[in-house]
Ligand SMILES: Nc1ncnc2c1ncn2[C@@H]1O[C@H](COP(=O)(O)OP(=O)(O)OP(=O)(O)O)[C@@H](O)[C@H]1O
């Protein structure tokens with residue numbers, strides 16, 4: 001190891017260079033190549049804004065905008081990797097991998113602009129640039145601090161997009177737009193000349209958020225018929241049987257893209273055709289900080305379902321007491337002017353909200369067998385979490401609570417409510433091939449390609465879909481879904497490129513989870529756990 005200033009040899013344990021006294025800077029050995037989204041934001045014409053001010057005044061003029069930027073980045077799970085005096089550079093998807101990095105960065109950018117505009121200082125306007133791409137991420141330690149550094153060309157495009165953006169607008173690269181499409185609405189601005197780029201760069205502008213869950217986005221794109229999952233379905237069928245006499249709770253647990261939502265929705269469809277009623281809601285990463293946001297969705301779905309019940313429309317609220325009705329109104333963001341409600345302590349209000357929510361669900365389940373499907377529990381807000389724990393433990397015959405969650409962020413109460421945990425794993429080879437036969441067609445000419453996709457994706461359905469879509473988008477596969485052929489069939493075709501450019505299967509693995517390709521076995525196993 002050598003000193004960065006005088007190049008003298010340094011002992012690995014030293015904090016200072018013994019020759020010139022400069023502090024030792026260490027970059028940690030585990031530099032990582034990551035697929036991330038980079039956000040760049042700055043204050044428009046900050047130099048003009050502070051030109052006539054003392055340094056202290058200049059700092060306090062810009063500080064509220066910087067604080068708003070930091071807050072928005074943090075709210076959506078990003079980290080500010082660099083402060084630039086009048087702006088920030090932030091990263092989403094590292095150091096902790098998150099497959100949702102592009103939508104999260106877009107939501108953070110929308111919130112960032114909202115916060116700065118909300119400061120009410122017409123002189124303070126921001127512009128934001130977003131790009132998704134590969135970077136090298138590493139920690140740099142000095143004697144006083146550790147800094148998370150990002151390196152690579154991807155940063156430059158984010159910075160150029162920021163410079164090109166109009167006041168209070170967010171400009172986005174094509175790579176980021178493709179990953180966030182469905183979650184956010186975009187307007188295509190055409191190709192723009194950007195400094196340092198030889199050709200015009202396609203630029204998109206964020207128009208607003210649509211807040212669709214990953215399942216809703218994927219459902220619209222999915223092209224394969226449902227395959228496999230026989231063991232899981234048998235287990236769910238058994239849970240349905242026992243739900244006739246007492247409430248059952250089942251959790252589908254597994255990594256991103258493994259097929260939790262698809263299984264849940266296929267199963268729910270079947271139950272509905274047998275007369276079961278459905279209450280369904282999703283937890284959103286964008287609303288994790290908003291108290292009762294998930295519970296509000298659950299209640300809205302429950303009340304709507306009861307009101308539209310074809311056999312006997314009802315309003316489960318009408319049998320509730322005055323305080324319980326206020327509790328529901330509070331969750332639903334309806335005005336409440338009841339003085340008894342206003343005087344309640346926060347703890348008592350929380351209790352009333354929990355009791356009223358349980359009463360609504362139990363009343364619906366009493367009238368008709370009901371399935372409550374709550375998706376993406378790993379993103380539930382804390383206030384709703386406590387109420388869901390109670391709902392998932394209700395003594396209510398005719399109620400099946402079906403939950404989905406990634407392993408990281410699984411609520412602790414799952415063990416307490418005697419939930420059956422179905423640990424979902426990748427498809428087996430035959431099912432992966434069946435999916436591919438649906439997408440590419442049955443032709444034996446694609447057999448080699450299919451086998452290579454199977455081993456490349458380790459039979460994770462989302463990755464199978466992404467690789468096929470990537471090959472089709474890049475023109476490597478030609479034709480319609482269900483009848484695709486290789487344009488230039490050859491044995492050594494690379495599968496890396498499409499997957500990585502479209503969002504990198506590896507980067508989509510939930511924090512802490514291993515990429516399925518790293519696993520030895522792709523077989524389906526079920527794990528049943530009955531906690532005391
Ligand atoms: N058994 C299956 N047969 C055919 N397609 C499947 C199957 N399972 C999943 N898919 C497809 O794979 C994609 C990913 O599945 P899904 O959205 O259910 O994953 P998930 O486990 O819910 O992921 P996340 O944790 O991100 O919500 C979807 O487009 C889905 O239609």
Ligand SMILES: [Mg+2]
Pocket residue numbers: 214215260261262375376404
């Ligand atoms: Mg899902």
